[in-house]
Amino acid sequence: MVEPMQYVFEASDMSCEVPEADSFKTIFEGLSFAIGRGEIVDLVGPSGSGKSSLLTAFAQLNPHARGSMKLDGRAADEFTPQQWRRQVAYLPQKALLTGSTVAEAIRLPWTLRIRNTDAGANRSSRLRRLFSRQSPDAQARTMLPDERIRATLDSIGCEDIDLDRAPHDLSGGQAARVSLARTLLTDPKVLLADEVDAGLDDENADKVATIMAQSAARGMAIIRIRHRPPDGRASRIITLDGGTLAEMYMTGQGNDRHNAQEARA
Amino acid sequence: MSGNYYSIDIWGLLVALAMVAVAAGISGLMRMGIGKTLLWSACRALLQLCAMGFIMAFVIHSGNPWFVLLLIAFMLIAAVQITLSRAKGVPKGLAGPVLLSLVLTMLIMMSLVTELVIRPHPWYAPQLVVPLTGMLLGNTVSATAVGLSRFFESMRERRDEVDTLLALGATAWEAARPSMVSSIRLGLMPTTASLASAGIVTVPGMMAGQIIAGGDPIDAAKYQFMVLASIAALTLLTDSIIMAMAYRKCFTSLDQYQPIAK
Numbered sequence: 168m169v170e171p172m173q174y175v176f177e178a179s180d181m182s183c184e185v186p187e188a189d190s191f192k193t194i195f196e197g198l199s200f201a202i203g204r205g206e207i208v209d210l211v212g213p214s215g216s217g218k219s220s221l222l223t224a225f226a227q228l229n230p231h232a233r234g235s236m237k238l239d240g241r242a243a244d245e246f247t248p249q250q251w252r253r254q255v256a257y258l259p260q261k262a263l264l265t266g267s268t269v270a271e272a273i274r275l276p277w278t279l280r281i282r283n284t285d286a287g288a289n290r291s292s293r294l295r296r297l298f299s300r301q302s303p304d305a306q307a308r309t310m311l312p313d314e315r316i317r318a319t320l321d322s323i324g325c326e327d328i329d330l331d332r333a334p335h336d337l338s339g340g341q342a343a344r345v346s347l348a349r350t351l352l353t354d355p356k357v358l359l360a361d362e363v364d365a366g367l368d369d370e371n372a373d374k375v376a377t378i379m380a381q382s383a384a385r386g387m388a389i390i391r392i393r394h395r396p397p398d399g400r401a402s403r404i405i406t407l408d409g410g411t412l413a414e415m416y417m418t419g420q421g422n423d424r425h426n427a428q429e430a431r432a
Numbered sequence: 433m434s435g436n437y438y439s440i441d442i443w444g445l446l447v448a449l450a451m452v453a454v455a456a457g458i459s460g461l462m463r464m465g466i467g468k469t470l471l472w473s474a475c476r477a478l479l480q481l482c483a484m485g486f487i488m489a490f491v492i493h494s495g496n497p498w499f500v501l502l503l504i505a506f507m508l509i510a511a512v513q514i515t516l517s518r519a520k521g522v523p524k525g526l527a528g529p530v531l532l533s534l535v536l537t538m539l540i541m542m543s544l545v546t547e548l549v550i551r552p553h554p555w556y557a558p559q560l561v562v563p564l565t566g567m568l569l570g571n572t573v574s575a576t577a578v579g580l581s582r583f584f585e586s587m588r589e590r591r592d593e594v595d596t597l598l599a600l601g602a603t604a605w606e607a608a609r610p611s612m613v614s615s616i617r618l619g620l621m622p623t624t625a626s627l628a629s630a631g632i633v634t635v636p637g638m639m640a641g642q643i644i645a646g647g648d649p650i651d652a653a654k655y656q657f658m659v660l661a662s663i664a665a666l667t668l669l670t671d672s673i674i675m676a677m678a679y680r681k682c683f684t685s686l687d688q689y690q691p692i693a694k
């Protein structure tokens with residue numbers, strides 16, 4: 168007996184058209200996808216097939232994409248773009264860490280208004296913020312003190328990363344993990360990880376995968392673009408090629424609670 | 433106005449032109465390749481300045497406020513055109529915002545500096561209003577041209593950072609802010625430098641003119657300070673207004689980053 172699956176994120180009729188010289192090139196069209204709580208799905212396919220375009224479309228970051236999406240059953244247009252991206256977080260391939268220390272880089276999301284006001288884009292609160300004596304950096308520091316960053320980094324196996332170091336001095340693997348930790352700390356419902364383990368050695372790639380698996384175990388839905396051989400953590404592998412999605416279930420390995428699912432069209 | 437005023441006759445102009453011609457000749461001998469441009473620009477400047485002189489003389493003698501407004505309107509439109517042609521790599525459709533912010537600061541300048549501080553009679557006194565407008569526009573045009581070029585260049589350079597910020601939930605404003613701050617700073621640098629060097633390294637043009645025309649140097653200094661200070665403040669204001677209107681060009685209505693074609 169299969170009970171109807173509650174999807175945390177659903178997308179249908181996704182299409183992407185990139186403008187060229189004087190026409191449009193269709194990357195994909197009419198794609199549908201859904202993911203449940205705590206599920207890890209791998210997205211594979213030849214380069215140029217539009218995997219990144221699909222993930223940025225899910226996060227409403229892609230100006231060339233259209234489609235209808237739902238989060239917890241609520242349509243995307245009920246959210247402001249900022250509210251949506253807070254829950255559906257896109258993690259770019261290139262780890263971009265700003266500021267002079269790792270701690271500052273990790274606090275970046277807390278300097279943004281979406282995490283500093285409850286109402287979001289309320290006009291009076293915007294004015295009040297403009298004249299409030301506390302700087303966004305100081306606010307971020309109160310909301311996310313160094314101790315909490317330290318504890319989180321330790322809990323995900325990043326004891327080797329010093330908070331006072333300059334992001335510039337981190338190794339590629341460390342930068343990738345800091346960037347991942349920053350997005351995980353914002354606690355999104357859906358994580359869209361765009362080839363985060365590209366350019367990492369096997370050991371660091373495995374560390375990154377373990378960190379994500381821990382978050383998935385706590386209920387985060389994760390879509391990973393990967394070029395490496397399957398690591399057994401995903402419940403499904405989806406191939407994007409020639410503008411269509413093909414699904415493959417990983418029976419016998421990974422999270423076996425998803426094995427009973429029916430294949431969706 | 434008291435004291436002596438030394439007029440320049442046609443021979444004076446010829447001497448100035450001859451100096452430029454000699455300089456151009458030297459550059460020609462040394463193959464620096466700027467002689468022609470220098471000579472051409474000097475002739476152009478002579479023509480433009482004489483034309484401005486005749487128009488000003490006409491407007492002052494006419495005593496008609498409409499002529500003053502017409503002249504200012506012409507200067508504003510020319511300022512917009514020069515700003516946009518000097519700014520490199522900026523999107524289309526900025527003429528409106530640039531004109532709007534120039535008009536706005538013009539009005540503030542007119543009402544605060546002219547009508548509240550100097551209080552000339554008649555209120556539109558062309559010999560005051562037109563040169564003040566010219567000085568304000570000259571400064572804001574270069575500041576906004578530099579600022580706009582730098583802003584869009586910076587947004588292109590910061591592309592990955594902007595995308596990361598947006599992905600973390602930043603608004604378009606928050607994602608564009610570092611570029612806005614750096615471009616306004618860059619555009620304002622000559623203005624702050626001119627404030628700092630005034631009176632030590634340079635005798636600014638307006639003060640020099642007033643003293644040469646036989647005005648009281650103390651009076652000239654007061655005028656000059658007021659003009660420098662208000663121009664600095666208004667240049668910052670114009671630049672900020674234009675940035676606040678232009679940054680949206682880099683984003684779609686859904687706060688997605690939209691690269692701007694060069």
